[in-house]
Amino acid sequence: MNVKHEELTVHALYDLSYTAARPLLEACTYPWEALPKIGEFIKALGKTLPPEEYEQRGEDVWVAKSAKLYPNVYIAGPTIIGPETEVRPAHLSAATRSSGRLRRRQFHRGEKRHPVRRRAGPAL
Numbered sequence: 001m002n003v004k005h006e007e008l009t010v011h012a013l014y015d016l017s018y019t020a021a022r023p024l025l026e027a028c029t030y031p032w033e034a035l036p037k038i039g040e041f042i043k044a045l046g047k048t049l050p051p052e053e054y055e056q057r058g059e060d061v062w063v064a065k066s067a068k069l070y071p072n073v074y075i076a077g078p079t080i081i082g083p084e085t086e087v088r089p090a091h092l093s094a095a096t097r098s099s100g101r102l103r104r105r106q107f108h109r110g111e112k113r114h115p116v117r118r119r120a121g122p123a124l
Contacts, residue, residue: 010034020045020080042078053083 006012010031016022021034024041028034034041046054046062054062060077063069067085081087 039078042080046078046080049080054080 008030010016010025010028013031014025016025019025021038021041024034024037025031043060046056046060049062053066054064057063057075058077061075061079061081063075063081064083064085066083067081067087069075069081069087070089072089073087075081075087
């Protein structure tokens with residue numbers, strides 16, 4: 001696969017007219033150049049968000065009033081959660097935690113209720 005550097009530029013990959021991060025991304029040639037700057041950008045942008053649309057929920061965390069946050073979610077700042085966003089808790093649906101190691105659940109064909117544990121092996 002041959003990818004030219006011109007194809008990886010911010011302006012080749014993104015339409016910046018749809019993002020609040022436009023000022024940040026316009027100052028970058030490549031998207032990854034924004035990564036070390038994004039935290040400070042979010043902190044500055046969060047302070048300018050309209051209070052009738054966003055509420056500050058902790059240090060450097062802004063949540064749109066129309067967003068839905070499920071119980072028991074943890075949001076670490078700096079973060080902005082936009083309008084109509086749903087934030088659900090993370091869970092290990094296809095895995096179980098056992099003795100401090102993460103293991104996949106295995107099932108026999110046709111069985112869905114009784115998982116078969118793997119024998120001792122490397123941690124996954």
